[in-house]
Every structure is written in C-alpha cells, then in structure tokens.
Amino acid sequence: MRFVIMGSGGVGGYFGARLAEAGEDVTFIARGEHLAAMRERGLRVSSIKGDVALGKVKATDDPATLGEVDCVIVAVKAWQVREAAESIRPLVGPDTLVLPLENGVEAADILADVLGEAPVLEGLCGILAWREAPGHIRHAGVDPFIRFGERDNHSSARTARLKDVFDRVHGVSAEIPDDIRVAQWSKFLFICAMSGIGSITRAPIGVSRQLPETRALIQAMLEEIDQVARGHGVAFPADAVARAMQFIDAMPAESTSSMQRNIMAGEPSELESQNGAVVRLGRSVGVATPVHALVYAALLPQELAARGELPAAG
The missing domain is CATH 1.10.1040.10 (N-(1-d-carboxylethyl)-l-norvaline Dehydrogenase; domain 2)
Incomplete structure (x- = not known):
C-alpha cells in the first residue's frame, strides 16, 4: 500500500518507519530541520523493540505534490487536525483511507467534517515515543499498538486489508476492536x-x-x-x-x-x-x-x- 504519514514526530515517525522497514511505500510529511535531516540522512528510530535505520526515505512538506494514496495516517497534534485535514485533500481519492492516531476522541469528527465521512476511520495507538532530534525518533516505552475500525463498527474489506499490512510489520500490534469507540x-x-x-x-x-x-x-x-x-x-x-x-x-x-x-x-x-x-x-x-x-x-x-x-x- 502507498502510505502518507501526516505528522512525522514520535507517533508518525515510529509507525511510518516500521511500515517502510516492512517494504511499504511510505512518504513522510514534515517540515524544518526534521524534514531537512530526513532528506539528507534518512530516518532513525531508537526503540525498545529493535532499532530502525532507514538511510533513505521519501519526505516532503507539500502533500499536494503526491497525488492520491491508499492510506493517510494523521499523526499531528490534536489541535492541528483541522489544518492537516485541509492540507491532505489532494491525497484523498475514492479508495483512500484516512486514519487518525491522535490522543483525543474528536479527531475523526473533524476529519469527516472536512473530507466527508467516506474515507475516515476511527483510530488510536499506544506508544511512548518522541522526536529526540531531527531525523531521530526515540521509542522508550509501551509495546506499540494500533487499533482502528469503521466509524459504525461494521466489518469491511478495506480495514481487513489494512490490518493485513500491519500484521506484517515488526514492532507493531494491530487490532480491529469489536467496538472502536x-x-x-x-x-x-x-x-x-x-x-x-x-x-x-x-x-x-x-x-x-x-x-x-x-x-x-x-x-x-x-x-x-x-x-x-x-x-x-x-x-x-x-x-x-x-x-x-x-x-x-x-x-x-x-x-x-x-x-x-x-x-x-x-x-x-x-x-x-x-x-x-x-x-x-x-x-x-x-x-x-x-x-x-x-x-x-x-x-x-x-x-x-x-x-x-x-x-x-x-
């Protein structure tokens, strides 16, 4: 699958790096020194589940240059979700999934308000991680997990496909709960x-x-x-x-x-x-x-x- 990681700090940087390590097509959206470091040196993750060193990664500060993708993982801070939703519009086609991994309980509502209900999943993750330095993520605690599902809890082929991808990723446990709320x-x-x-x-x-x-x-x-x-x-x-x-x-x-x-x-x-x-x-x-x-x-x-x-x- 073709992934875009919107927000490449501790959460986005970790899960994006694990997806890239597993061979998925991943592009990171970042800015400033973090973007410059990833373009120059790649992305490094120091993790209690095993380190990752990606010598070369795809990274940009302009989502509009990427075209439609299979899945956008939104991993910005909660107050940045609406702005992020506006910026990822060019990435979202009829078959695109948008997966929020924010800490609160309102991100999917905001994304759906901007992008429409169709592409948006409910999601959450668990991890203790942060950006230690430009181009360097530190994962220091919690066995990383990701949980997602359709907003009305119905089973779907698209969420099953996404789980199949994550099931092949080292250092990530994926689940589609019976009740995502x-x-x-x-x-x-x-x-x-x-x-x-x-x-x-x-x-x-x-x-x-x-x-x-x-x-x-x-x-x-x-x-x-x-x-x-x-x-x-x-x-x-x-x-x-x-x-x-x-x-x-x-x-x-x-x-x-x-x-x-x-x-x-x-x-x-x-x-x-x-x-x-x-x-x-x-x-x-x-x-x-x-x-x-x-x-x-x-x-x-x-x-x-x-x-x-x-x-x-x-």
Whole structure:
C-alpha cells in the first residue's frame, strides 16, 4: 500500500518507519530541520523493540505534490487536525483511507467534517515515543499498538486489508476492536488522566501514582472521564477505571505524556483536546467534572501564553 504519514514526530515517525522497514511505500510529511535531516540522512528510530535505520526515505512538506494514496495516517497534534485535514485533500481519492492516531476522541469528527465521512476511520495507538532530534525518533516505552475500525463498527474489506499490512510489520500490534469507540475512550481514559496529573505536578508518572494525594487525583480524573463516556453512550465495561489504573501502574516510572512534555517546555499542548474536552463533553451531557475543570483552569494561562493569546494583565 502507498502510505502518507501526516505528522512525522514520535507517533508518525515510529509507525511510518516500521511500515517502510516492512517494504511499504511510505512518504513522510514534515517540515524544518526534521524534514531537512530526513532528506539528507534518512530516518532513525531508537526503540525498545529493535532499532530502525532507514538511510533513505521519501519526505516532503507539500502533500499536494503526491497525488492520491491508499492510506493517510494523521499523526499531528490534536489541535492541528483541522489544518492537516485541509492540507491532505489532494491525497484523498475514492479508495483512500484516512486514519487518525491522535490522543483525543474528536479527531475523526473533524476529519469527516472536512473530507466527508467516506474515507475516515476511527483510530488510536499506544506508544511512548518522541522526536529526540531531527531525523531521530526515540521509542522508550509501551509495546506499540494500533487499533482502528469503521466509524459504525461494521466489518469491511478495506480495514481487513489494512490490518493485513500491519500484521506484517515488526514492532507493531494491530487490532480491529469489536467496538472502536470503547477502545478509543479506553485509551483516552488513561492518557487524559496521565496528562493532567503530569502537567500540574511536573513529575513523572512513577512519582504521582505512588503519592496518596496525587494518586487520589488520578483516580478522581479517571472516574470523571468514565462518567462522561457513559453519558455519550460508550459501552464501557464495569471495571474500565480499574483497568486504566492498572495500565498507569504498569507504565515505566519515568514516563511522561506528550502533553506534559509540551507544557513543561512552554509549548502549545493538547490541553483543549484532553482535560478541556472532558469538561466540554461532560457539560454537553450534564456530567459534572470538577477535577478536570480545575486542571484545565490551572493550566489555561500557560497554554494561552504558549499560543501568544494571553490577554494583557488588567
């Protein structure tokens, strides 16, 4: 299959590199120093599942030059999805799949709003990875997985074909869940709580999960997300919160979320698409989310400053 990776950081860089390693036709969309490094030296992945060194890769900053492809993997930050959707229009033909791998639960809705329902799948991934340097991805934790499916959960030949491709890729576990919304919200459950606690404490998960005070906050955030999900008709199992806490407890002690790393670096983050989304989605179904509201409010001034949108002090 012919793939385009829209967003070539930790997530896109890792999964794109694994696809290319397996012999798939992969083009990376990148910019700046990262693009220059890939054009000059290729792409390197340092991974707990085995390193990848691609001496030569296809990379560009202009999707319009590529023509229609089989699959676009959208791996930009959540707040960049609408802009990414507009830029990949030339890649999307009648048989193209568009697979979002963002942390939130709203990316597919945004993509479908721009591109139409037909090409868009629901998707998610699990990995602890980041761009360590231009042309270099570091995968430090979590056995990488990818889960996807049709938005209405029906079985299809196109998703089966995509899974067949990923099944031949080293270092990636692929699954088509029975209920993609449950899978998506299950991932959102733990990553949003982990992002929130890490961003307000500035501590790795190994610290915040063991202190009784911060562990109680994690528990409260998980319970709020659980209630919001159920309010939106997500068929969570009864032990969803317990499973999420087990996953958090199994994370490497030094783990941090990408949102936390962005916030600590003074960069724009996924605050609006994670803790902010819990507040907004909770309000829409009458579910109170006081802990997420506090986290969101506490981080909002820094988020606005990082975006150059902080109002002048009065």
